Amino acid sequence: MSELLSGIQTALDPSIFIFIFLGVLLGVVVGAIPGISATVGIAVFLPFTFALDPLAGISLLLGIYNGACYSGAIPAILLRTPGTPASAATVLDGYPMARQGKAGQALTLSLVASVIGGLVSTFLVVFFSPYIAAFALSLGPAEYFALAVMALAIIASLGDGALAKGIISGTLGALIGTVGLDAISGYNRFTFNITGITGGIELIPLLVGLFGAAEALTQIEKMRRGGTFGKIGKFGLQKNMMRGSIGTLAGSTGIGFFIGLLPGIGGDVGGYVAYNETKRFSKKNSVPFGQGEPRGVLAAESANNAAQVGGLVPTLTLGIPGNAAAAVLVGALLIHGIQPGPGLFSGNTQLVYAIYSAMAIGFVLMLIVGAAGTRLWAQLLRVPPRILWPVVLVLSGIGAYAVRTNITDVLVMLVAAVLGYVMVKMRYPVAPLLIGVIVGPLAEENFRLAVMQHTGSITWLFEPFPLVLLALSLGMIVFATVRSVKKKPVIQVAEVEEKPLVDTARSDHSS
Known part of the structure; x- marks a missing residue:
């Protein structure tokens, strides 16, 4: 307890507090720009921490890490363009709320959920990280394969009753995920001698194309028919x-x-899983999920922020990054002479608790920064559509190029934009495709590793943990099949009824 109190006191030192605040502010800005993820933000600002005290430098980077995860919801809600991959699930109900004139309320919901999810998960990390790390370390390829299959099974539920379309979309995503070098054999697959995709299809250009650029194409088409934005609406919560x-x-x-505890899965999958389970166990109401249900925003944002924090558990306790951004943090720790792993908890416990305290303080500051800036972000809806959507297209191209400064990523974004546009027109859900891209390779690689470990046998499928997860996956598919028979497919996000733009000069922005 004394070490915990000492860590809190260290994090509250003015010299550390300033860097926590600066990190959160930079993270919010980074995440709000489509295509510039937390990973890119941390990598860009990492060199500026070399001359800082280790705790100050790590606090700055952690502020960027968590701030970007929250602010990725801003363009997701306003423009249907997730600022970070973790905010992809927020699009499903956040964007329809904005189209219905509830953008201010959706932004407020995302902020509250992000802070609560981050703070609660930080407390969980403090008290349970040693035990959780031991459990995560016990998982092998068989368990990871079963978890990946369960994530893929969720595709059936994301189809909103259109089971066949959901499965087709997810299968297409899994096929896209096979592009590039085979992780085990090293052979090129479906690269067609294009060197820019030998490492696989980059997630951020694909994401920006499927959601942001595709939505821009859809809205540009609607402008010719006189389509308009919805009003911003009131801030605060009803x-x-x-x-x-x-x-x-x-x-x-x-x-x-x-989900964040499991290396390689991350906040994007965590947001979708939580969203799906919230929808599954929620009672019927007047606003269906996918058409502006506030609980959809709460579920997605609390889960993806919790997953970001959870990803730090294997990072700090095992030295195994929980996600791409955490991998950059590992490099930052090593640069500052801090070796992540079990020895960190036994040899420098006060530093660990100071890092955790800095994270908690960062989420409180994020609430203040987010609340102060929410009205500013919402003004995006004031921009005339004829200006806004072409700008979104340009920013999508810039965001795709900024990931690796590779023109191939821009081409990937453009192809994804056309694909997303066609899918929306044909009412195919885009979310299962994204899940397939992320989880498909994880399932394939771990299946092959498990078979290799068991010398060609598949008896490991009947071990308790994999068997339970696979049974749950089968149950999800059966449930989705029954549901698809009982109800007709609902209208997709892009088809949500829009309200005409009203005079936003009136005082309808007060909470």
Whole structure:
């Protein structure tokens, strides 16, 4: 306990507090720019921490890490363009809320959920990280394969009753995920001698194309028919919006945190899983999920922020990065002479608790920064569509190019934009495709590793942990099949009824 109190006191030192605040501010800006993820932000600002005290430097980078995860919801809600991959699930209900004139409320919901998910998961890290790290270390390829299959099975539920279209979309995503060098054999697959994709299809250009650029193409087409934006609406939260929110926030935070513990899965999958489970166990109401249900925003944002924090558990306790951004953090720790792993907890416990305290302080500051800037972000809806959507197209290209400064990524973004546009027109869900791209390679690689470990046998499928997860996956598919028979497919996000733009000069922005 004394070491924990000492760590908190160290993090509250003014010299450290300033860098926490600066990191959060930079992270919010980084995440709000489509295509510039937390990984890119940390990598860009990492050199500036070399001359800093280790805790100050790490606090700055952690502020960017967590701030970017929250602010990725801003363009996801306003422009249907996730600022970071972790915010992809926020699009499903956040963007329809904006189209219905509830952009201010959706932004407020995302901020509250992000802070709650981050703070709760930080406390979970402090008290349970030693035990959780031991459990995560016990998982092998068989368990990771079963987890990946369960994530793929969720595709059936994301199809909103159109089971066949959901599976087709997810299968296409898994096929896209096979492009590049085979992780085990090293052979090129489906690269067609294009060197820019030998390492695989980059997620950020694909994401920006599927969501942002595709939506820009859709909106440019609608402008010719006189389509308009919805109004910004009031900020703050209505009582009915928070109905049932405690259970949603608690369950989604727990799901996101658990998924974040598993290296390689991350906040994007965590957000989708939590969103899906919230939809599955929610009672029927007047606003279906996918058409502006506030709990969809709460689930996605609390889960992806919890997953970001959960990803630090294997990073700090095992030295195994939980996600790409955490991998950059490992490099930052090593540069500052800090060796992540079990020895960190036994040899420098005060530093560990100071890092955790800096994270908690960062989420409190994020609430302040987010609340102060929410009105500014919402002004994007004031920009005339004839200006806004061409700018979104340009920013999508810049964001795709900025990932690796590779023109191939811009081409990937353009192809993904056309694909996303066609899918929306034909009412194919885009979310399962993204899940397939992320989880498909994970399932394939771990299946092959498990078979190799068992000398060609597949008896490992009947071990308790894989068997339970695979049974749950089968149950999800059966459930989705029954549901698809009982109801017709609902209208997709892009088809949500829009309200005409009203005079935003009136005082409808007050909370």
